[in-house]
Amino acid sequence: MEEDLFKQQMRAFDRWKAELIQVIQDYHHWLESHGKGTAEINVRLFDVIESLKSDHLTVAFVAEFSRGKTELINAIFFADYKRRLLPSEAGRTTMCPTELFYDHDSDQAYIRLLPIETRLQETSISELKKDVAQWKNINLDVNSPDQMVNALKEVVTTKIVPMQDAIDLGLYTEEPPRRRRTDNPPPEEIEIPQWRHAMISFPHPLLQQGLAILDTPGLNALGTEPELTYNMLPNAHAVVFILAADTGVTRSDLDVWEHYIKEYRSSDEKGLVAALNKIDTLWDEMKSDDEVRKSIEVQRQEAANSLGIDASSVFPVSAQKALLAKTKEDPELLENSRLMDLERYLANEIIPSKQGLIRDNVVSEIGNLIRNDRNSVTMQFKQLKSQLEDLKSASGKNTTLIQHLMRKAREKQAAYNDNMEYFQSSRRTLNQHAKLLLNELSLKKFDAVASAARKKMTDSWTTGGLKSGMMTLFNGIRETMQVSTRHADETHQQIVNIYQKFEKENELQALDPKPFSTEKYDKEMQKLYEQAEDFRNSPVTTMTEQGFVVKKFFISLVSHARDIFFQANQEAETWFKDIMIPLAKHVTEHKQLLEQHMETLYKINESKDSIATKSAELEAKCRKLAEQHVTLDSMYEKLQNPIGSPTDEEESKQAASG
Ligand SMILES: Nc1nc2c(ncn2[C@@H]2O[C@H](COP(=O)(O)OP(=O)(O)OP(=O)(O)O)[C@@H](O)[C@H]2O)c(=O)[nH]1
Ligand SMILES: [Mg+2]
Incomplete structure (x- = not known):
């Protein structure tokens, strides 16, 4: 089967970052061995390397509940596990924003869950992330898919609490009395999510390479943390907005789109994709392939019109069939699921645009440092040459x-x-x-x-x-x-x-x-x-x-x-x-x-030295400077390298395995 493009690109991206780190280390080495390193530069280079190592590319999945966000994540990223890794079910499943990433610092697989009661504190989630003690920790046994699937179920747990607790937590507002029917008093107890936020560190190659995924619960105005909408979503590099073919575009889909996505990402169209999921519900054995394709096309166009975006930004897919196809290695079903079109888009648009960001920052900063050193080498070279000429003219x-x-x-x-x-x-x-x-x-x-x-x-x-x-x-x-x-x-x-x-x-x-x-x-x-x-x-x-x-x-x-x-x-x-x-x-x-x-x-x-010996010394120095020039040039060039294609070694490995 076609190797996932997204994975290939992500690997190339990771390798590119590793090459950048290598060049920066080479440069550091060069500075040290030429006595040019200063404490300030060393700290800068160290910071840049650390920021490259911890760099994340975040893709957020957003939609009303039950549109298939979690299923789509399972299909795109976790099909290798040949099972439904993250819980996805009919009705409301994902109860809190869930971040999937890999924690290189601790180098461990775990789930960390932030109790819903922390909503009463006046601390932001990003600050709470620094306070591990506030989170419940569950270690993941990556060798046991069963243990993992079970542990992951914890993320979606709920509990029943007295109504007042839910009100205090901002998870329930009383309806205005005039709208409430007197014979129908509000319930005394109510079901609320157990957790406010989940962080899952997991050694999946993509996550290890710096991908971070944000799965969100179906967004509704009340319980949602403003932090999700004002911080996490705008900071994501890409947002995948999901609609479902079985429901069409509903009022609440449009609400989510208008309030949470459209406004906040208007300046960054590239990072925004819509998926029209569940196209398998339009498959119909009584219809010809062509007719089915047409009905999908009609829905796609309608979806694009309602969202006010181009139809080419709406990707019809079936997450469920894609997951099944990847699990059972069924190329025809995978093709019909059309997931690869979406993956291709994510790979070809989002990774390069993220690379562009790094280029703008890291590459230009380190490039400037190297260029400055090269200029100074040139300047020294010129000065030595003119000193040499003076000496020669005096001989x-x-x-x-x-x-x-x-x-x-x-x-x-x-x-x-x-x-x-x-x-x-x-x-x-x-x-x-x-x-x-x-x-x-x-x-x-x-x-x-x-x-x-x-x-x-x-x-x-x-x-x-x-x-x-x-x-x-x-x-x-x-x-x-x-x-x-x-x-x-x-x-x-x-x-x-x-x-x-x-x-x-x-x-x-x-x-x-x-x-x-x-x-x-x-x-x-x-x-x-x-x-x-x-x-x-x-x-x-x-x-x-x-x-x-x-x-x-x-x-x-x-x-x-x-x-x-x-x-x-x-x-x-x-x-x-x-x-x-x-x-x-x-x-x-x-x-x-x-x-x-x-x-x-x-x-x-x-007369302690002859002009001839001194000239020879100067000439030797000039040669050394010329060499330094070449080294710096080559470092500068390497820094500008584009993302590579898979190496030969990797290609042969893939050929052997597939
Ligand atoms: N027929 C069909 N069903 C799907 C597809 N994708 C997801 N589903 C089903 O739709 C239901 C909801 O899927 P989820 O992935 O849990 O949806 P979600 O958007 O994560 O929902 P919440 O977590 O509740 O916000 C599940 O029963 C899935 O099996 C699809 O492509 N086709
Ligand atoms: Mg979900």
Whole structure:
């Protein structure tokens, strides 16, 4: 059977990341062996490698209940287990958002379950993830599919609680009395999910390669955590929205689409796919294949029209038949299930777009460092060459020429020393500017803004309080970002001045210090603000005025804003380091070259060394620099490599197994 494209691409992606890590390690090694490593660069390289290692590609599955999200996940990712690994049944099954991933840190297979009662706490789920003690842990025995299937059933458990508990947890709102029939009082007890969130670490190759899957419960307005909709879904790299052919597009499908997906992903069309599941319900032995295909096409078009997207973004599939086909190795059934079309799309669109993100960040950052080193090697090479020419021109001639060269070198040193003083003093002001910038973007600052906003709301967890709290929060953040931009601009301008001065007076090769901008974060905050406004004006909030939803909303909103803020802070810190490193390096290297040259001339003048031996030494150094140039070039090229195709070894392995 055709090997799953998604798996192939994911493997290639993983290998590409491993190659990137290798290049970065090679570069680190190069820096160390040439005495160019600094503590700052080492920390940066270490951070980048760690972030590549823990990098995840998240695909979220979202739909009304019972559309087949879990079945689709089983079919795409877990068919190898030849069984239905994750529980999928008629009616409501998945009870809480469930993340599947692999925990490389602990290197263990487990299920962690967050008790539903934690909803009463004012802590976001992302913060609770750091507190393992709050979660129930069940170890998974990966050698026993039976144990796993049983353990996984725990995720979907529910319990019966007194009505008041459900109300306190925000899982039930009383109907307004006028709508309630008097002879039909609300029940005294009610069934609620046992767990609030599930994390499953599982050593599946795809998960080990960095795929993370988010399975969601059928979304309904009430019990849903705002954190899921404001944080987890927008942060996913792809969202698969699922409809079912047996129900068609219902009102509640459209609600989920409008409220949870469309708005939040409008700027990122690529990561959004719709699947029209259960097409097997349209199979009909009384009809010809062509007729069946036509009726599927009609539904597909209707679905696309209702969602307002192109029909080519709607993938008709049968998750159930695909799972069966993969389990029984039935190629014809797999073909009819049309799952491979969806897998192909996921593989060809989503992985490359995620690769693009890494390229923009990691590749460009490390690439810049390598380029700077290459520039500095070029510069040293040029300087040594010109020193060599000077020496050669003096060979066999009298000492006045040597003395003339010494004078010239001394002048250069003096000019350099002047600039050095300027550099040192500017460095102090630069550090002060940077400190202001980082203080402005510090979490302490953010928390102060957030707590002012919170204060406005604690008295009244209503939509009115919400509005003024939100205004305080977003205005505060906006102001902070503006001040930060000002500090960053000043810092940047000063750095440009230093660079220009060194370039003009000390033959330092032009470096191009990039500016720092908070624009990206401003935009994200703006988007968050708009989402928040939508939520504030949505019927759930205005009609129920329930403190619970508002509170949870605010907690998740703040936690998301804090994440964005933290990223801005990290980027500013990295930016400042990155911008200073090449200059500081250039300055020291330049100093060493000047000193060496002075010493050479001095020795020749004192007849302690001959011009010939010194020239030979310089030539050897030039050769070494040329070699370094080649090494750096090749590292730079490797960094730009595209995702590879499967290696020969892997292809032959596949051929042998299939
Ligand atoms: N005929 C048919 N049934 C399917 C298909 N996919 C899923 N089902 C069935 O639909 C029911 C619901 O599937 P689930 O995967 O549990 O749906 P879900 O979207 O995860 O539902 P919740 O977890 O409750 O939100 C199960 O009985 C599945 O066997 C399909 O392609 N064809
Ligand atoms: Mg499910």
